[in-house]
Amino acid sequence: MRAISIPLPGGPEVLTLGEHPDPDPGPGQVLIEVAAAGVNRADVSQRLGHYPSPPGTSPLPGMEVSGTIVALGRGVVGRSIGDRVCALLPSGGYASLVVAEAALLLDVPDSMNLVDAAGLPETLATVWSNVFMLAGLRAGETLLVHGGSSGIGTTAIQLARAHGALVATTAGTDEKLAACERLGAVILINYRTEDFVERLLDATDGRGADVILDAIGGAYLDRNLNALAPRGRLAIIGNQSAARGTVDVRTLMSKWLTIHGSTLRARPSEEKAAIMASVRENVWPFVVAGQVVPVIDQRIPFAEAARAHRRLEASEHIGKLLLIP
Known part of the structure; x- marks a missing residue:
């Protein structure tokens, strides 16, 4: 098979x-002929040597793919050769063939482009497990999504709107904010020119957000708490700022706030299977109905994987970047 490896940690050129x-x-696995692989910030961290593949998994990068099943492992039921699927992976997705756990598959509807479906598994699992399963976002509540034009962000906006929530988002350009607005975001905040706490409080009559989805991490921690409504929930899924955060415990206590922190890749297989089962039941109907769609920035050949990583690191994208074998 053709695959992209990381012989030594370094810049995009090492791919x-x-x-x-x-x-x-x-046993319990399927072999997929890959149509496309999603590109994620975890792949960049792995390339830099900071986030290795989980023990016992492929050393190749790539945490999500779409494609067609070409072989079944022992004990797999309910799946057939030729099925169109997308899959959540611990690693190994940057390849023309990949092994995936049958429990971590989603069926790609005939109405959806098979290539574009590669942009869904990681974002859906991350958003659903954090914003809904952990933070419990409900209809009528307000969600603040930091980086709403990212792959995670575009999915979070759509899912929250589909569940009847009001969505606020931050982004760094008018173009990105316009894309977020088209997806259903109502409160649009340019973090380069506006203070997101002041802007959010002003737009919500001083109340703030019930849930915040944040990948910036430490540098935003104190401001996120100030932006939360009473009994608000903060879901931290990354630390792109690479900073340590400080918490004003008085704010935390007086507003009855909750802070959740999580990663997806390192979870045990049983936990990921439970998340994907919940996605299959509660989220996938919105995908089949066309209410939640993959937002694709570019589809880039494997041979130009370095370009995809550079674009991601520069935050030039809107939606997902995909690699095509």
């Missing part, structure tokens, strides 16, 4: 396309 042995599906 190396070459031939690798074909993988074989084990």
Whole structure:
């Protein structure tokens, strides 16, 4: 198979396309002929040497793919060769063939482009598990999404709107904010020119957000707490700022706030299977109905994977970047 490896940690130029042995599906697994692989910030961290593949998994980067099942492992039921699927992976997605756990698959409807479906598994699992399963966003509440034009952000906006929430979002350009507005965001905040706490409080009559989804991390921690409504919930899914945060415990206590922190990739397989089962039941109907769609920035050949990583690191994208074998 053709695959992209990381021989040594470094910049985007270290991504190396070459031939690798074909993988074989084990018990409970399927082999997928890959149509596309999603590009995520975790892949960048892995390339830099900061976020290795979980023990016992492929050393290749890539946490989500779409494609067609070409082989079944022992004990797999309810799946057939030829099925159109997308899959959540611990690693190994930057390849033309990939092994995936059958429990981590989603069926791609005929109405959806199979390539574009690669932009869904990681974002849906992350948003659903954090914003809904952990933070419990409800209809009528307000969600603030930091970086609403990212892959995670575009999914969060759509899911929150589909569930009847009011969505506020931050982004760094008018173009990105316009894209967020088209997806259903109502409160649009340019973080380069506006203070997001002041802008959000002004737009909500001083109340703030019931839930905040944040990948910036430490640098935003104190301001996020100030932007939360009473009994608000903060879901932290990354630390792109690479900063330590400080908490005013008085704010935390007086507003009855909750802080959630989580990662997806390192969770045990059983937990990820439970998340995907919940996505399948509660989220996938919105996808099939066309209410939640993958927002794709660019589809880039494997041979130009370095370009995809540079675009992601520069935050030039709107939606997901995909790699095509």
